[in-house]
Amino acid sequence: DYGAKTTKALIQDRLNITSREANRRTDMAKNLGGRVTLTGQPQAPLFPTVADAFNEGRLSADQATVIKDCLKKLPTWTTQANRDYAETTLVEKAPSVRVHDLRAIFARILAHIDPDGQEPIDATDRSMYKVTMHARDNGDWELTGLLDPVTGGQLNGLLTARTKIANNTSNSSDNSASDVSESGVLEDGTLVDMTGQRLSAQEWIYERFATLISRIDMTRTGQGAQYALVVTAKAEDLANGTGTGTTGTENPVPISELVRNGLNGAVFFELISEKAKTMQVVTENRFANAKQIAVLTARDQGCTFPGCDAPPGWCDAHHIVEWAQEGRTDVNNMTLSCSAHHHLLDRSDWETVMLKDGRPAWVPPASIDPARRPILHARFVAQEVIDTLFD
Structure with missing residues (x-):
């Protein structure tokens, strides 16, 4: 009737949408819409469980697309029972995990169905x-x-x-x-929209840059190199978090910034007081060692702030009970936090807690949740789903 060469062309023209969007909708209709045989007899959708959940609003378009793409990767010899199990499981778990996690859950299902996997690809010379x-x-x-x-x-x-x-x-x-990820999850599995807590690209880039500089300097110092930054400050000001310090180039630095960012072993403090010109401060080791970092990396897999996907290499080991409050440098009292969200704890009412099951969670300010219920990163829920498959 319309003279269109393809369904995609028809949709693109009639709905005035982009070629990519038209292709996406056509592909979804092909796999999730009703079908007919060559003789005109109606057939169920290719993925009926996905189609029903999508049409009922229980799945978003992105969730349905990812599940559809995953199911297409099942080997042709897969039994119908295993196909139904994979489809049902992904649809059932989709509301409580990130879209990205659906692929990880499917990978576990696929490994169970096809343990031998695909033939290895020859490595490049x-x-x-x-x-x-x-x-x-x-x-x-x-x-x-x-x-x-x-x-x-x-x-x-x-x-x-x-x-x-x-x-x-x-x-x-x-x-x-x-x-x-744009969401966290409560202990009962309820998703929490974290979109409003996301940082701008400019903020992320700066925090990444600042973290890299700090890591490089801490590594140099730990290997015996000279301190890149030496600050002279009054002991009373440092203890009270007030006043200013002075760098070797006579630049003033607020004590509050030094307390927040400088007490990390990479800055040498020459402390003075009314009675002594110079006092050297020696503190116990407050930093996680290599083994503890490895354990935290395996457990947390990145920043644990709900909705943040910063990888482990971009994170610090944050004390849940602060070091200044006699918190121990122990994996049960630490969680991975990217620089941006580590600073968020200093400038807001966000807090961190360790749940009884050993998973770190973040407690939002009362302005976000008056009940201040702990929020887990969605990756912990996805991992729990993966771990309990086939139990």
Whole structure:
């Protein structure tokens, strides 16, 4: 009737939407809509459980799309019982986990159904990997090369992961956007929208930069290098968190900033008082050691603030009961927190707690939740789902 060459072209023209969105809707209709045989007899949707949940509003378009894409990866020889189990499980768990976690849950199901997996892909000849730098006439540098999967993945994570997350939009036509967590979850499984707590790209980039500088300096200092920053301050001011200190270049620094960011072992304090010109301060080790960091990385898998996807390498080991309040440097009293959310604790009424089951949670201010119920990161719920499959 309309002269369109394809269903996609028809949808794009009639609804005035982008080509990508038209393609997405066409694909969803093909897999989740009603079908007919060549003789015109009605057939159930290709994925009926997904279709029903989507049509009833229990699944979002992004959730339905991800589940559909996962189910298409089942081997052709998979029994109908296993197909039904995979589809039912993903639909049932979708409301309580992130869209990204659905792929992890499916991976566990697929590993159970097909333990041998796909045949391994031949590795690239190591001699083919290279990095070439070329200086241009104007002083710019041109960088080209081929990286192995691990090195390339690490570099991509360092350079782009947080920027992509921070620039996320709600455009449903971009399936990758749905991988970003925007929610936390209460102990009873109720999702909590954390969209309003997200930081801007500029804030994320700065916090990442500040963390890198701090880590580099702490590593240098720990290996015996000279302190990059030496501050002279009054002992009374440092104890009270008031006044200012002075750097080696005579720059004033508020004591409040030094207390918040400087008491990390990377800054040397030359403390003075009315009775003594110089007093050296020696403190016990307040930092997690390498083994504790490894345990925290395995347990938390990144920043535990609800809705934050900062990876472990971008995080600090935060004391739940603060060090200044005699909190112990113990894995049961620590959680991974990115620099931005670590600072959030200092400038807001957010708090952290450790639940009885050993999972760290964040307690929001009364302005967000008058009951101040602890909020878990959604990844903990997803992991619980994965761990209890096939029990």
